[in-house]
Amino acid sequence: MTARMDKRFADLAAEGRPALVTYFMGGDPDYASSLEIMKALPKAGSDVIELGMPFSDPMADGPAIQLAGQRALKGGQTLAKTLQMARDFRKDDDATPIVLMGYYNPIYIYGVERFLDEALEAGIDGLIVVDLPPEMDDELCLPALAKGINFIRLATPTTDDKRLPAVLKNTSGFVYYVSMNGITGSALPDPALIGGAVGRIKAHTKLPVCVGFGVKTAEHARAIGASADGVVVGTAIVNQIASSLTADGTASAATVAGVETLVMSLASGVRGARLAAAE
Amino acid sequence: MNQSPNLNSYREGPDEDGRFGIFGGRFVAETLMPLILDLQDEWNKAKTDPAFQAELKHLGAHYIGRPSPLYYAERLTQHLGGAKIYFKREELNHTGSHKINNCIGQILLAKRMGKTRIIAETGAGQHGVASATVAARFGFPCVVYMGATDVERQAPNVFRMKLLGAEVRPVTAGHGTLKDAMNEALRDWVTNVEDTYYLIGTAAGPHPYPELVRDFQAVIGTEAREQMLEAEGRLPDMVVAAVGGGSNAIGIFHPFLDDKNVRIVGVEAGGKGLDGDEHCASLTAGSPGVLHGNRTYLLQDADGQIKEGHSISAGLDYPGIGPEHAWLHQIGRAEYVPIMDEEALEAFQLLTRLEGIIPALEPSHAIAEVIKRAPKMGKDQIILMNLSGRGDKDIFTVGKILGMEL
Numbered sequence: 001m002t003a004r005m006d007k008r009f010a011d012l013a014a015e016g017r018p019a020l021v022t023y024f025m026g027g028d029p030d031y032a033s034s035l036e037i038m039k040a041l042p043k044a045g046s047d048v049i050e051l052g053m054p055f056s057d058p059m060a061d062g063p064a065i066q067l068a069g070q071r072a073l074k075g076g077q078t079l080a081k082t083l084q085m086a087r088d089f090r091k092d093d094d095a096t097p098i099v100l101m102g103y104y105n106p107i108y109i110y111g112v113e114r115f116l117d118e119a120l121e122a123g124i125d126g127l128i129v130v131d132l133p134p135e136m137d138d139e140l141c142l143p144a145l146a147k148g149i150n151f152i153r154l155a156t157p158t159t160d161d162k163r164l165p166a167v168l169k170n171t172s173g174f175v176y177y178v179s180m181n182g183i184t185g186s187a188l189p190d191p192a193l194i195g196g197a198v199g200r201i202k203a204h205t206k207l208p209v210c211v212g213f214g215v216k217t218a219e220h221a222r223a224i225g226a227s228a229d230g231v232v233v234g235t236a237i238v239n240q241i242a243s244s245l246t247a248d249g250t251a252s253a254a255t256v257a258g259v260e261t262l263v264m265s266l267a268s269g270v271r272g273a274r275l276a277a278a279e
Numbered sequence: 280m281n282q283s284p285n286l287n288s289y290r291e292g293p294d295e296d297g298r299f300g301i302f303g304g305r306f307v308a309e310t311l312m313p314l315i316l317d318l319q320d321e322w323n324k325a326k327t328d329p330a331f332q333a334e335l336k337h338l339g340a341h342y343i344g345r346p347s348p349l350y351y352a353e354r355l356t357q358h359l360g361g362a363k364i365y366f367k368r369e370e371l372n373h374t375g376s377h378k379i380n381n382c383i384g385q386i387l388l389a390k391r392m393g394k395t396r397i398i399a400e401t402g403a404g405q406h407g408v409a410s411a412t413v414a415a416r417f418g419f420p421c422v423v424y425m426g427a428t429d430v431e432r433q434a435p436n437v438f439r440m441k442l443l444g445a446e447v448r449p450v451t452a453g454h455g456t457l458k459d460a461m462n463e464a465l466r467d468w469v470t471n472v473e474d475t476y477y478l479i480g481t482a483a484g485p486h487p488y489p490e491l492v493r494d495f496q497a498v499i500g501t502e503a504r505e506q507m508l509e510a511e512g513r514l515p516d517m518v519v520a521a522v523g524g525g526s527n528a529i530g531i532f533h534p535f536l537d538d539k540n541v542r543i544v545g546v547e548a549g550g551k552g553l554d555g556d557e558h559c560a561s562l563t564a565g566s567p568g569v570l571h572g573n574r575t576y577l578l579q580d581a582d583g584q585i586k587e588g589h590s591i592s593a594g595l596d597y598p599g600i601g602p603e604h605a606w607l608h609q610i611g612r613a614e615y616v617p618i619m620d621e622e623a624l625e626a627f628q629l630l631t632r633l634e635g636i637i638p639a640l641e642p643s644h645a646i647a648e649v650i651k652r653a654p655k656m657g658k659d660q661i662i663l664m665n666l667s668g669r670g671d672k673d674i675f676t677v678g679k680i681l682g683m684e685l
Contacts, residue, residue: 056584057458057570059465060308066452078582104306105569109583131306131569135296156310158472163313181310182470 005097005125005150005173009208018225020270021210023234025052025068026085027077033251037259038089042096044260045267053082053102060130062185068238079106083122090123099126112140116147126150126173134166141170154178155201164204174208185235188214195227218269225273233266289536289612297486299606305485307572310469319487321392338383343373349506354633362656366666367503376668377527378409384495386413389476397421399478400464402429402457403594404436405668406480411445421445424463427455429593436672454587457597461571481524482601485572489602496530504534515663517542521645523595525604527667546648548590549617557589561600562608562615575605591620592640622647639668
């Protein structure tokens with residue numbers, strides 16, 4: 001499982017381009033449509049998938065992802081179903097790394113051991129749990145690493161050089177650099193500043209550094225991808241899904257197709273990133 | 280992790296990681312971690328800084344009006360015909376509740392830390408008013424997040440906050456109550472980490488908040504203990520307080536925790552009854568989980584999604600509780616019981632008529648429990664209750680329920 005993630009980043013490094021990491025909310029707006037979206041992502045050019053686990057109180061997320069979580073919960077999504085979605089996806093795709101992203105409480109209630117065993121069996125490669133900083137590593141991070149599941153940590157502009165080693169200590173898979181202090185879906189900061197920050201983190205780790213928060217277009221992806229090992233896009237995809245829904249909130253013919261078009265465009269952005277940087 | 284039931288003291292928590300037994304902790308996004316570590320450092324320095332303590336004491340005496348009186352509720356005692364009932368009169372504080380004790384303490388911390396902007400969440404509006412008050416007094420801009428439902432049912436406090444110069448931002452997510460306001464305040468904080476101080480109103484959230492809010496509120500119990508010894512020459516048999524997040528309760532309980540003959544009773548919002556979802560009795564009917572930076576008892580479903588809860592009282596309308604209460608419940612040092620909306624309403628009216636004190640709906644829950652217990656106790660026994668806030672803010676809500684024209 002760790003091998004799947006490491007191989008993907010090694011292959012991309014050999015190819016000389018950054019990864020496109022795409023986030024969507026599991027179960028938004030319903031299980032079947034959401035699984036179709038997941039299957040469409042790698043075909044449209046996504047290299048790593050972040051599968052969102054809905055939570056009632058997503059304290060670090062902006063309105064778009066909050067609403068997506070509410071739609072998913074209303075559609076009956078649970079942590080068990082999110083794991084099932086990964087299993088269903090793995091029937092056709094055993095190469096694309098899957099990272100589960102969300103908050104701790106549903107995992108805690110599911111039971112950490114049970115969750116990790118089932119995640120491993122479902123083909124999960126990594127976890128991003130927003131409300132578990134290094135100070136809380138005993139809860140989930142260390143048990144996950146012991147089972148061979150990557151624990152991907154967020155580093156932020158407030159993570160200074162003094163704190164960075166602690167943040168990186170038990171991080172594996174990749175480092176997720178949050179480009180700004182704030183919630184998901186905010187405006188993209190200056191790519192030059194981000195480039196500096198990526199360099200600062202890379203001085204402390206050999207892990208790939210992916211950048212997210214604020215990336216919405218192929219242009220953004222190209223600019224960020226010039227310095228980062230990966231570009232994370234979440235809110236733009238979630239917004240695309242939201243805008244495709246019918247008046248009563250159900251999926252339409254445009255739901256999966258819209259995501260495909262957006263991701264293909266973003267994929268062209270990351271594929272041009274190093275060319276742009278070389279110019 | 281394992282808690283020994285034979286502790287030498289119940290007053291030594293939390294440990295250095297902010298845990299009370301398995302409860303508490305620091306479950307926050309990485310962006311906030313450096314901030315709460317800074318806050319912890321500053322708090323550790325302030326605790327032992329005589330200048331800080333002197334300023335706190337001075338403002339307590341001259342701005343808040345401390346010490347608040349200990350009042351023997353003679354007519355209520357006679358009416359119930361059992362234990363002697365004493366009220367700690369926190370409703371007489373400046374701004375009308377215990378909330379100001381904590382706000383004065385935290386605004387001094389914010390000042391020490393060089394922060395320039397204050398944010399707060401509020402349910403009933405008492406903490407919002409107290410935050411807006413100290414922000415005005417110390418010249419800080421202040422944004423208060425308040426659930427849209429609460430904005431409606433606590434209109435007088437919304438107006439007070441605006442008069443005091445605060446910006447009140449209604450939160451429409453969820454049911455528009457305290458939980459949603461807290462989510463939104465956390466989002467603001469994570470966005471404005473450089474200049475903003477988050478003035479949390481209850482003894483919950485990530486470490487060190489549960490500890491520092493408790494320490495600022497413990498003045499209630501410390502004073503009451505001395506006042507009781509002076510009035511009666513002995514300690515009370517029972518201490519009772521309402522519990523939402525639990526700041527007024529931990530404030531009066533904490534100084535009594537090692538007095539093993541003093542029974543400690545926390546009163547939760549039973550809402551419309553514990554059978555359905557329309558209550559906020561997290562200890563009586565909830566289970567341990569992680570929300571808003573700490574592990575504590577929560578109202579949640581089998582998938583770990585947080586429920587909304589319900590209480591007639593906006594200040595108790597929260598599906599969690601401070602971690603120290605969760606611990607006191609688990610080890611059995613304190614007992615926690617629910618009181619229904621209707622019982623609280625009856626208590627509200629009884630106290631108003633018998634003692635000429637209009638209580639807030641939050642302590643009305645504690646009064647309802649006192650009404651149940653006092654008659655079963657001997658006349659030589661003593662109940663101490665925290666009358667944590669006054670009811671001016673609630674008269675419109677109560678008027679509406681009682682069908683009175685205002």
